[in-house]
Amino acid sequence: MGATIARAEQRCAREGARLTPLRREVLEIIASGHEAVGAYDIIERMGTAGDRPAPITVYRALDFLRARGLVHKVESRNAFIVCTQDHAHAQRSLLLICDVCGLVAEREAAGVFDAVEGCARAADFTVNRPIIEVNGTCAQCATAS
Structure with missing residues (x-):
C-alpha cells in the first residue's frame, strides 16, 4: 500500500493537485485488498473511527482519484480498484x-x-x-x- 500512496503523492505533486487526508483515506481503503470496493463499503469503513462522511464527499474523492489515473471503476460491480499499471488513465x-x-x-x-x-x-x-x-x-x- 505504501507504494500506491507514494505514487499518488508523486502524481498529485506533478499535476499540482492535492491529496487531501480524505482522498488519501479513500485510496488506502481501496488499496487494502485485491477485490473491488464500492462507495458505500468505503463509507462504512471510514465510519468505524467516528462519523461517516456523506456519500457525495466520497464520490468526489473517487472522481478525483479516477481523474488522476489512481483508481479504476469496475463498471460491472459499481466498485473501484487501485490502478496497478504505470500508464495514463486514458490508457487501455x-x-x-x-x-x-x-x-x-x-x-x-x-x-x-x-x-x-x-x-x-x-x-x-x-x-x-x-x-x-x-x-x-x-x-x-x-x-x-
Missing part, C-alpha cells in the same frame, strides 16, 4: 475479475486493444475509455474447488 486496461473470490487483477493487453480500436475505427467510432472486464475464476479458486 484489462480487468480480470474472479467470480468466486472477487479478486480483480489489472493486466496489459496491447493486442486485444489494438483489435478493439481497429474495429471501432472501421465503424467510425471513437474509443474514450478502453477498459475491458473479463469474468472467470482465478488460479487460487480453481485449485480450491
Whole structure:
C-alpha cells in the first residue's frame, strides 16, 4: 500500500493537485485488498473511527482519484480498484475479475486493444475509455474447488 500512496503523492505533486487526508483515506481503503470496493463499503469503513462522511464527499474523492489515473471503476460491480499499471488513465486496461473470490487483477493487453480500436475505427467510432472486464475464476479458486 505504501507504494500506491507514494505514487499518488508523486502524481498529485506533478499535476499540482492535492491529496487531501480524505482522498488519501479513500485510496488506502481501496488499496487494502485485491477485490473491488464500492462507495458505500468505503463509507462504512471510514465510519468505524467516528462519523461517516456523506456519500457525495466520497464520490468526489473517487472522481478525483479516477481523474488522476489512481483508481479504476469496475463498471460491472459499481466498485473501484487501485490502478496497478504505470500508464495514463486514458490508457487501455484489462480487468480480470474472479467470480468466486472477487479478486480483480489489472493486466496489459496491447493486442486485444489494438483489435478493439481497429474495429471501432472501421465503424467510425471513437474509443474514450478502453477498459475491458473479463469474468472467470482465478488460479487460487480453481485449485480450491
